Amino acid sequence: MTPEETLASTALNSWRLVIGRLNEYIEPLSDEQLQQEVAPGRNRLVYLVGHLTATHDRMFPLLALGKRLHPELDEAYFTNPDRTFPDPIPPSAVKQAWNEVNSKLSAAFEGLTPKEWLQKHSAVTDEEFAKEPLRNRLAVLMSRTNHISFHAGQAILSRASTQAHPVSR
């Protein structure tokens, strides 16, 4: 691998690690368990998974990688706060959509060269990008990786243990 390729692969690996760690936690959970709130009065686990799925689904057009798979999740899990709209599908189906979106995104990511990672994303104009070259596809990947971590930290609070000890790696 060239240094460029190793740099891009390191970022992609971080994305995969973070998703894998969240999946270890949510995969075994039943529909009933996914209805739990992460803390009293806070978002339900299924809302967080739906919210992450809708956010990732939006990466297809944002990174010019194709069409969205699940725009039907937006109303309940992206545009509105938890419990203001009925769940459109059962929690297990939300988990399935989550896995489907990530697996299709991952396949598309593997096809990108380092130079393609450094291209602008579709929410930036050519003028803006000329001034701010860090607003590239890789920045979106890292931002979304952090976004998963952000909600994973919340999700883990629904664990029964009294101390939710941090994943310090």
Place this chain on the structure above:
Amino acid sequence: MTPEETLASTALNSWRLVIGRLNEYIEPLSDEQLQQEVAPGRNRLVYLVGHLTATHDRMFPLLALGKRLHPELDEAYFTNPDRTFPDPIPPSAVKQAWNEVNSKLSAAFEGLTPKEWLQKHSAVTDEEFAKEPLRNRLAVLMSRTNHISFHAGQAILSRASTQAHPVSR
């Protein structure tokens, strides 16, 4: 900037953004507010800040960037769960240590070339690194960036609002 430099700068920018966003939240908080738990029975805010500080302080030796600044925080905030040891310093001093460690780390990071980011970190042996070149300094930076996000997601739950709406960027 060369593509290599842009790739490394994008990662460093992600680190800065995530710290900046957490700081916006914790900077205005008083010592009393930092004593709040993020959710009933969970870690206090000051524990999370102390824990992040100790974790970042360990990056100096891990990335071969110099000596630690605040090993005295380990017992209360890293090695043990919250509230098993008395706070060694007031919350405002923990915040100060957090800023000091990050500012010194950031200065050291700015001096690293892309090739130096791809060197192994000190917790990997030469043999392991030959097989797994993604266990490099940049991977540690990304892992720590995600670690901040993980705890930032929890910290934000201490907000008074009924919905802790996700930072989706």
